């Protein structure tokens with residue numbers, strides 16, 4: 001076994017919020033943020049908090065910061081020269097932008113296929129196009145495998161399919177989809193593959209070139225950074241679409257044609273600060289995507305033991321039903337949802353929260369998936385979502401609370 005560049009204790013010292021001892025176990029809702037990211041935001045606010053467009057130093061520095069942030073996100077996603085990245089308030093906001101742009105190019109009767117395993121952020125924006133006569137077709141979840149099966153998609157694809165919207169990972173089950181296989185089928189049918197990477201991005205390195213989708217997006221506040229959404233698109237996929245920013249901005253002015261008004265500059269500074277944290281995890285100076293990959297290898301390694309312990313506990317606990325993989329699988333991230341035979345998910349979450357452990361319950365905006373599985377979306381599931389800074393001790397504390405309560 002090769003040793004990691006850093007251990008869990010070293011990792012935890014990077015996150016000021018973790019010092020309190022509170023157990024942050026709702027990371028799929030939002031991750032914690034390291035000092036280097038916080039400091040980068042504060043430094044920017046102290047030194048260069050001005051608008052772009054001027055020739056004075058702080059304004060020039062801000063413009064450079066924005067350019068560098070877009071370049072970093074493209075590098076983070078291993079986009080190479082294949083496409084461009086836009087930033088915005090959230091993933092949901094970016095998918096609305098994209099769907100609206102598609103709405104202008106589609107004709108009544110054109111079809112969009114939307115996976116029922118999606119978080120609503122990659123569903124509602126597409127369903128809203130029904131008002132223009134566009135047909136939105138659900139890609140159903142198989143109630144046994146809990147995924148949207150490729151065979152079902154193949155049966156739905158047709159001559160009028162324009163877009164297929166699906167998640168890389170379900171934010172409820174943690175199951176990783178075969179994005180490459182899905183994208184190949186979608187693109188072979190002449191349609192555009194739009195992949196939601198939000199629930200994948202905190203756990204593993206992303207390689208949009210290998211995944212082969214046309215658009216890919218994630219939320220940076222779930223990946224140890226500030227509140228922003230980021231969306232990659234292949235150059236050919238952006239080209240036929242019109243960005244909505246001011247009419248006098250040239251259509252080929254990318255990304256500004258797609259970024260409404262100003263994006264959060266301090267957030268961009270924070271995102272750039274993340275490079276330092278990734279370099280720390282990789283045990284080297286930041287050197288582009290190779291560092292990103294090594295950092296995520298460290299994260300995946302650290303996440304494994306708490307994930308395994310949590311899974312083993314839940315799988316062995318009488319009365320608990322895991323809503324996800326039947327075995328501990330390398331094809332799943334550390335997001336575990338469950339229900340109990342007699343206690344509601346709300347009761348479970350509240351009991352856990354009283355003991356300085358943060359989990360949540362509900363539908364997590366994956367209502368379509370829960371309905372497909374026959375689960376009441378109001379009470380939904382209790383969800384524990386782990387990332388690399390979580391500890392075995394936190395899992396044992398949680399197990400103790402559940403043992404007492406259930």
Ligand SMILES: Cc1ncc(COP(=O)(O)O)c(C=O)c1O
Pocket residue numbers: 028029089090091092093119121122167169170171196198199218219228229
């Ligand atoms: C899988 C998934 N997709 C999309 C979103 C929406 O992200 P945002 O809050 O950036 O709009 C979330 C948020 O929880 C999510 O978990």
